[in-house]
Amino acid sequence: MKLVECVPNFSEGRVKARVDEIASSISSVEGVRILDIEMDENHNRSVITFVCPIDRAVEAAFRGIKKASELIDLDRHTGAHPRFGAADVVPFVPLSGVTMDECVALARELGKRVGEELQIPVFLYGEAAMREERRSLENIRSQGFQYEQLKTAIAEERWKPDFGPSSVGKAGATIIGARDFLIAYNVNLNTSNLNIGKKIAKALRARDGGLTFVKALSFYLEDKKMVQISMNLTNFNKTPIYRAFELVKLEASRYGVNVVESEIVGLVPLDALLESAKFYLQLNGFKNSQVLEKKLWG
Amino acid sequence: MKLVECVPNFSEGRVKARVDEIASSISSVEGVRILDIEMDENHNRSVITFVCPIDRAVEAAFRGIKKASELIDLDRHTGAHPRFGAADVVPFVPLSGVTMDECVALARELGKRVGEELQIPVFLYGEAAMREERRSLENIRSQGFQYEQLKTAIAEERWKPDFGPSSVGKAGATIIGARDFLIAYNVNLNTSNLNIGKKIAKALRARDGGLTFVKALSFYLEDKKMVQISMNLTNFNKTPIYRAFELVKLEASRYGVNVVESEIVGLVPLDALLESAKFYLQLNGFKNSQVLEKKLWG
CATH class of the missing domain: 3.30.70.670 (Formiminotransferase, C-terminal subdomain)
Known part of the structure; x- marks a missing residue:
C-alpha cells in the first residue's frame, strides 16, 4: 500500500477540545490513522501526525485546515512560536512505496484547493516550493516576520502567495510542502x-x-x-x-x-534501521521484501 | 496483532491439484495468508507456509490436515523423505507478539482436535512435546522408522500417541509441535x-x-x-x-x-534484523514499537 505521512502544525496549543475537533475532522477520512498529537502551551501550537493511503492524504489535510480556519482566530492568538496561520505548516512525507515527486504533487493539489475553496493564501515550501527562496521554512516566516507582518506585506510581489488571494483573513496563511522523514x-x-x-x-x-x-x-x-x-x-x-x-x-x-x-x-x-543492519552484517544481496512482516503488510 | 506462522508438511509432492486443494482449505479461514507453497517431486512432499492471527491458527491447520486425510492414501504413497502421515509434520512458530508457550498451547489444542475428531494418532514434538524423547523430530520418525513401521509399533506403550487412537489408518499419524523461527x-x-x-x-x-x-x-x-x-x-x-x-x-x-x-x-x-541494528548502533533504550510500520500495522 502507498502510504504518506502528514504532520500539520496548528496554532492552538491550549484548548484541548479544539485540537481534538481538528484531529477528528482529519480522521473522519477513511483510512487515516492518527499516530500522535502533541500540544505545546507555551508555543500555543499543536502538531498532529497522521498516516494514510496516498489517495486520501489531500482530503484529510484539507479537512484539518478547514476546521482550523473555523476555530482559530489569528487576531486573538499569541504564542512563543512564529506562525502565519491557523493551519500554519502542512508537510507531506513519503513513507512506503511513495516518491518525493508524488508528495510534491499532493502539496500542490492541496495548496490549490485551500487557496480556491477556503480563500486562504498558500505558500509552497520544501521540495514542493515553486520559488527557490521559499524552499526553506526559515526563509518564509520567522520570529520577525509572521502573521502580523504578512498582513501588509502580502500585497508586495515578493510575498504573492502560490495559491489563493493576496490578502490575509483571520485564518492567516498556510505553508504547505513536502519533505523527507526527519x-x-x-x-x-x-x-x-x-x-x-x-x-x-x-x-x-x-x-x-x-x-x-x-x-x-x-x-x-x-x-x-x-x-x-x-x-x-x-x-x-x-x-x-x-x-x-x-x-x-x-x-x-x-x-x-x-x-x-x-x-x-x-x-x-523500518527501512532506516534495515539499512544499518545491512551495512554492518554486509548483507549485500538482501532485499527489504525478505522481511517477513513486509510480506504480510506490504 | 498477534501473529503465528504455521509450516505444515504434506505427503503429496506430485499432483499439484491436490496440494492446491489443501492450500485452499487452509486459506478458507479468514485472516490466513499463504506465503509460500513448495512441492518436491522426489520427496513426494509439499510444504505450505502460512501466517494468521493466533485465534485462527488451529482452525486453519485443522482444515488442512482434514483435507489431506481425505486426499492422500499412505498405502499408495512413495517418496524419498520419511513420513508418518498424510499431514506429516505441523509446527507452529511464534511471530509478532506471540510467545512460545502460546504456540505450545496451539499445538496441543490442535493435537486434541485431530485425535478426537479425525481419529488420527498425534505425536507432539519440539517445544510442545509431552515426553522428553519426542522433543526432537529425528527421534520420532526416520528413514528406518516411518508409516510402515508405525502401523504395528503403535500398539506398544512407547509409541502410544499423545492424542487419538492407538491404531493407524490410511491417513497415517501426524506430528504436531511448536518451534522457533529458523x-x-x-x-x-x-x-x-x-x-x-x-x-x-x-x-x-x-x-x-x-x-x-x-x-x-x-x-x-x-x-x-x-x-x-x-x-x-x-x-x-x-x-x-x-x-x-x-x-x-x-x-x-x-x-x-x-x-x-x-x-x-x-x-x-523484522525483530531479528532490528536486534542487529540495535547492537551495532548501541541503541540501548530503543523499543521496537518505535518502528513507524509497527505502529501502523502492529
Whole structure:
C-alpha cells in the first residue's frame, strides 16, 4: 500500500477540545490513522501526525485546515512560536512505496484547493516550493516576520502567495510542502567536556563541512553526566544512520572519548534501521521484501 | 496483532491439484495468508507456509490436515523423505507478539482436535512435546522408522500417541509441535581454502563448542570462488544474527581471511534484523514499537 505521512502544525496549543475537533475532522477520512498529537502551551501550537493511503492524504489535510480556519482566530492568538496561520505548516512525507515527486504533487493539489475553496493564501515550501527562496521554512516566516507582518506585506510581489488571494483573513496563511522523514538521533559520549562535544557536532553537521543531511548540536546531560551529540537526520536514504554514528565515533576517538549509547527519539521508518543492519552484517544481496512482516503488510 | 506462522508438511509432492486443494482449505479461514507453497517431486512432499492471527491458527491447520486425510492414501504413497502421515509434520512458530508457550498451547489444542475428531494418532514434538524423547523430530520418525513401521509399533506403550487412537489408518499419524523461527544465514569469505571453512564452521556450531542455536557447515562456491559458512540459526532471540556473524569474522581473522558478504536465504522476522541494528548502533533504550510500520500495522 502507498502510504504518506502528514504532520500539520496548528496554532492552538491550549484548548484541548479544539485540537481534538481538528484531529477528528482529519480522521473522519477513511483510512487515516492518527499516530500522535502533541500540544505545546507555551508555543500555543499543536502538531498532529497522521498516516494514510496516498489517495486520501489531500482530503484529510484539507479537512484539518478547514476546521482550523473555523476555530482559530489569528487576531486573538499569541504564542512563543512564529506562525502565519491557523493551519500554519502542512508537510507531506513519503513513507512506503511513495516518491518525493508524488508528495510534491499532493502539496500542490492541496495548496490549490485551500487557496480556491477556503480563500486562504498558500505558500509552497520544501521540495514542493515553486520559488527557490521559499524552499526553506526559515526563509518564509520567522520570529520577525509572521502573521502580523504578512498582513501588509502580502500585497508586495515578493510575498504573492502560490495559491489563493493576496490578502490575509483571520485564518492567516498556510505553508504547505513536502519533505523527507526527519529522524531525531542522539549519541551519548563518556565525557562531561562540552568543548569536545561542540567540536564533534561541528565536524558532523552539513554547514561546517560534515554530512550533507545532518544538523547537529551538542548538550551536556546533567542527569547522565554525559555530553550528547544531538542530530536531525533530514534524509536517511542519502545520509544513513550508521554513517552519522560511525563519524561521531571516529571524531570522538580523536579525544580518547567513546560512545556509550545512541538514541532514536520518536518514530523511525523500518527501512532506516534495515539499512544499518545491512551495512554492518554486509548483507549485500538482501532485499527489504525478505522481511517477513513486509510480506504480510506490504 | 498477534501473529503465528504455521509450516505444515504434506505427503503429496506430485499432483499439484491436490496440494492446491489443501492450500485452499487452509486459506478458507479468514485472516490466513499463504506465503509460500513448495512441492518436491522426489520427496513426494509439499510444504505450505502460512501466517494468521493466533485465534485462527488451529482452525486453519485443522482444515488442512482434514483435507489431506481425505486426499492422500499412505498405502499408495512413495517418496524419498520419511513420513508418518498424510499431514506429516505441523509446527507452529511464534511471530509478532506471540510467545512460545502460546504456540505450545496451539499445538496441543490442535493435537486434541485431530485425535478426537479425525481419529488420527498425534505425536507432539519440539517445544510442545509431552515426553522428553519426542522433543526432537529425528527421534520420532526416520528413514528406518516411518508409516510402515508405525502401523504395528503403535500398539506398544512407547509409541502410544499423545492424542487419538492407538491404531493407524490410511491417513497415517501426524506430528504436531511448536518451534522457533529458523533463519538460513550464510557468510562468504575471501578464500578458496575449504579446510579453513571447515574449521570456522566447527568453531561456530553448537555441537562442537560454538553457539548454542547455530548449525553450521562449510561449502566451496564454484561460481564465486569463495568458501561459504552456511548456517541455520534456530533461535534468533537467544543467538542473534550479529553474534554468529561476528564470530565467523573473528575465527576467519585467525587465518588472515576476511568476510566478503553475508546472505539471508528466504524470509527473516523484522525483530531479528532490528536486534542487529540495535547492537551495532548501541541503541540501548530503543523499543521496537518505535518502528513507524509497527505502529501502523502492529
